[in-house]
Amino acid sequence: MTGFIGNHLDATVSWADERWATPTARDPWSLFRDNQDWRPNPILDAGRFHLIRAGVRYDTRNDATDPWSGWYITGEYEYGVGRITEYGPTSRAIRDINPTGRNAFDRVLVDMRRYNRISAEGQLNLRLVAGGWLSGDDLPLQRRFSLGSAGSLPGYDFRQIRPGTDFLTCAGARVEGTPGGPRSPEGIPAQCERFALGQVEYRGEIGAGLFGLLDQERRRRRFGWGRSAEWVAFADVGRGWLVGPRVSDLQYGAGSFPGLHTFRADVGVGLRLDDLGLYLAKSVTDPRTPLNFFARLQPRF
Amino acid sequence: MRRAVLFAVLLAAEPLPAQGQPRLEITLPAPAALTKEGPSIRALDVISDPETQSLLQSGFPARLHFRVELWSGGRVFDALRSRTEWDVFVYYDALGKKYRVVRVERDGEAIMSAGQFGSFADMIQEVERPMRVPLRASGERSRQYFIGVLDVESLSLTDLDEVERWLRGELQPAVRGDGNPGTALGRGIRRMLVRLLGAERRNLQARSRTFVVP
Numbered sequence: 001m002t003g004f005i006g007n008h009l010d011a012t013v014s015w016a017d018e019r020w021a022t023p024t025a026r027d028p029w030s031l032f033r034d035n036q037d038w039r040p041n042p043i044l045d046a047g048r049f050h051l052i053r054a055g056v057r058y059d060t061r062n063d064a065t066d067p068w069s070g071w072y073i074t075g076e077y078e079y080g081v082g083r084i085t086e087y088g089p090t091s092r093a094i095r096d097i098n099p100t101g102r103n104a105f106d107r108v109l110v111d112m113r114r115y116n117r118i119s120a121e122g123q124l125n126l127r128l129v130a131g132g133w134l135s136g137d138d139l140p141l142q143r144r145f146s147l148g149s150a151g152s153l154p155g156y157d158f159r160q161i162r163p164g165t166d167f168l169t170c171a172g173a174r175v176e177g178t179p180g181g182p183r184s185p186e187g188i189p190a191q192c193e194r195f196a197l198g199q200v201e202y203r204g205e206i207g208a209g210l211f212g213l214l215d216q217e218r219r220r221r222r223f224g225w226g227r228s229a230e231w232v233a234f235a236d237v238g239r240g241w242l243v244g245p246r247v248s249d250l251q252y253g254a255g256s257f258p259g260l261h262t263f264r265a266d267v268g269v270g271l272r273l274d275d276l277g278l279y280l281a282k283s284v285t286d287p288r289t290p291l292n293f294f295a296r297l298q299p300r301f
Numbered sequence: 302m303r304r305a306v307l308f309a310v311l312l313a314a315e316p317l318p319a320q321g322q323p324r325l326e327i328t329l330p331a332p333a334a335l336t337k338e339g340p341s342i343r344a345l346d347v348i349s350d351p352e353t354q355s356l357l358q359s360g361f362p363a364r365l366h367f368r369v370e371l372w373s374g375g376r377v378f379d380a381l382r383s384r385t386e387w388d389v390f391v392y393y394d395a396l397g398k399k400y401r402v403v404r405v406e407r408d409g410e411a412i413m414s415a416g417q418f419g420s421f422a423d424m425i426q427e428v429e430r431p432m433r434v435p436l437r438a439s440g441e442r443s444r445q446y447f448i449g450v451l452d453v454e455s456l457s458l459t460d461l462d463e464v465e466r467w468l469r470g471e472l473q474p475a476v477r478g479d480g481n482p483g484t485a486l487g488r489g490i491r492r493m494l495v496r497l498l499g500a501e502r503r504n505l506q507a508r509s510r511t512f513v514v515p
Contacts, residue, residue: 062370062381063450069381117372117379120446120511124378228506 008060016051020044020142022088042187043089044141047101049082061115066299068123072113077134079106080143088141089185091172094242095138105136107143113301122204127301132194133243135254139193145240146170146190147264150294152197153236155266155283159188162286165249167239167264168192172250192240196263201234201300203272232270232279234300239263272299321346325507327369327449328431335514339434340447342369347453347505348391349425356455357400357421362392366452369434374444374511382445385436389415391428400424438514447509454502 002012022043054077061070081104087097109131116124133139146169149158153168161171161184170192171184184191206229241258242251249262268281277296283289326343329335348363357363370384387406394401394417402415402424418424438445 062384063368069379116377117381118377119374119379120372120508 009056009058011057012053012055014051014053014055016053017048018051019048020140021046040187042141042185042189044189045084045088046086047082047084047103047140049080049103049140052079053077067115068117069115072111072115074109074111076109077106078108078143080104080140084140088189090141090189090191091170091184094170094172094191098137103137103140105139105143106134107132107139108134122202125201125203125301127199127201128197129199129238130194130196132192133254141189141191144170144190145192145195147192147195147197147238147240150279150296153238153264153266153283154268154279154281154292154294155236156264156286156289157292159184159190160289161188162289165262167241167249167262170240170242170250172242190240191242193243195238195240196257197236197238199234199236199301201232203230203232205230206271229274230272232272232277232300233268234270234279234281235265235267237263237265321349323347323503323505325449325451325505327447327507327509329447329509329512332512332515335438335512336440337437339436340369340509341431341433342367342449342507343429343431344451344505345429347451347503348428353455354421357391357393358395360393360395361455362390364452364454364456365389365391365428366454367432368450369436370448370450371436371438372446372448373439373441382439383436385434389428391424402427438512440514442513444511444513446511449507449509451505452502453505 001014002010004010023041025038025041027038056075058071058073061067061072082102084098084101084103087101109129111127111129113127114125116126118124132145146159147153148156148160148168156162156168159169161169166172166183169184169188169190171188172191237260239258239262241249243254244251246252246256249258252258263285264283265285266281266283268279270277270279272278275297277299279294279296279300281292281294323344323346325347326345328341328343330338330340344365344367347365348357353363366386366388368384368386371382372379373382387404390403390405392401393399397417399417399419400421400423401417404413404415405411406413415427418427434447436447
């Protein structure tokens with residue numbers, strides 16, 4: 001149920017009854033490396049939960065698909081209560097297991113974006129995203145977080161576990177019952193209970209006639225359609241953490257925030273050709289991680 | 302083997318037929334008239350292609366959504382000063398064998414028929430006629446510019462029904478995208494089918510030169 005207040009503000013309340021389980025592994029066809037196995041799905045919690053959500057959205061962007069000015073702020077509060085019938089495996093000491101499976105939690109998510117036009121040809125955009133556990137029992141695996149890859153910290157691979165403290169997926173010590181084994185179960189589930197991410201991006205127009213790349217691409221594109229080509233420079237900083245008694249740089253008290261020196265950061269550049277963006281990103285806090293290339297069909301945020 | 306087949310399919314694709322380049326033109330008034338009258342905007346070769354003609358004659362109307370914004374430079378960030386939007390609907394009356402052009406402004410408050418045309422060329426001439434935009438530059442001596450955005454999409458038959466009912470005053474302007482008389486899933490399926498026929502949503506942008514009011 002959604003209510004609107006003016007042209008820029010709306011609020012939504014919802015209730016859901018969900019049954020959770022681990023998705024079955026599949027083997028879809030891929031253009032490249034089709035004979036290789038896909039990444040295994042992590043085993044998540046199985047059970048049934050009732051979820052109540054309350055969200056608010058404030059949107060003053062001049063254009064929803066290609067904003068050059070305005071705010072886009074969303075906030076969501078979620079209360080969940082249910083029973084976990086089968087706990088998914090985690091790293092050691094990540095959470096407390098309730099023998100009855102009963103679980104009640106609440107969490108909050110905030111995503112704040114500001115789009116700023118700094119000239120006729122350029123814009124500087126900012127984004128802050130944060131959220132996580134608020135109170136109650138430990139978050140089920142389905143409700144935890146991780147950072148890394150194209151949507152958050154593109155200088156890091158998806159579910160990449162670096163040596164030392166794992167700031168991205170919150171994998172702790174070795175998995176229960178696996179002395180000498182991996183730090184995270186198969187499939188590398190997201191295990192962080194809270195996260196914070198900051199992103200900044202500059203986009204500048206290059207001009208519609210960039211190497212003629214916009215002139216003819218596919219059957220359905222017409223000559224001259226689309227926006228001018230843009231170059232992009234960006235930086236991201238973020239990390240995840242667990243909530244509880246302080247344990248090194250991985251777990252913090254409910255009222256604590258990790259020091260900024262523990263955050264992971266990356267920088268990158270890219271080229272946007274109408275809807276297609278091509279990017280390169282490199283971690284600056286872990287210099288030995290390789291350069292990453294990625295493509296997106298939508299703006300980064 | 303699969304890659305070879307895919308490569309062969311791409312090679313066998315028909316080349317795009319020659320046609321005018323779609324473009325959006327913004328023309329500023331004379332410097333002395335910048336605060337008295339707005340720029341003129343003109344969309345050229347946006348629906349003049351044979352595919353769009355075929356879609357129109359098959360009963361898929363076209364919607365041209367114009368948006369023009371006035372921006373001014375600030376100390377750090379530029380500011381959006383004002384904006385205006387309007388729609389131009391084009392559809393083919395199969396019974397009367399005429400193309401109808403309707404212009405909708407101010408969120409549906411003003412609906413004007415721009416005429417009926419017996420030939421495709423005459424309709425194109427009307428659609429491509431320059432339009433004076435009711436946005437005037439600010440009298441402040443700041444750096445300013447206009448930005449024009451044009452979205453062109455083909456509508457489904459149900460969208461056309463909504464357009465006609467709206468023009469008769471029976472519905473709120475759901476076709477602007479704000480309302481939802483049908484279910485979101487139904488509208489999404491219809492739009493997907495329209496796009497499978499080659500009638501996707503297309504976007505053009507143009508910007509005037511930067512000016513300072515004398």
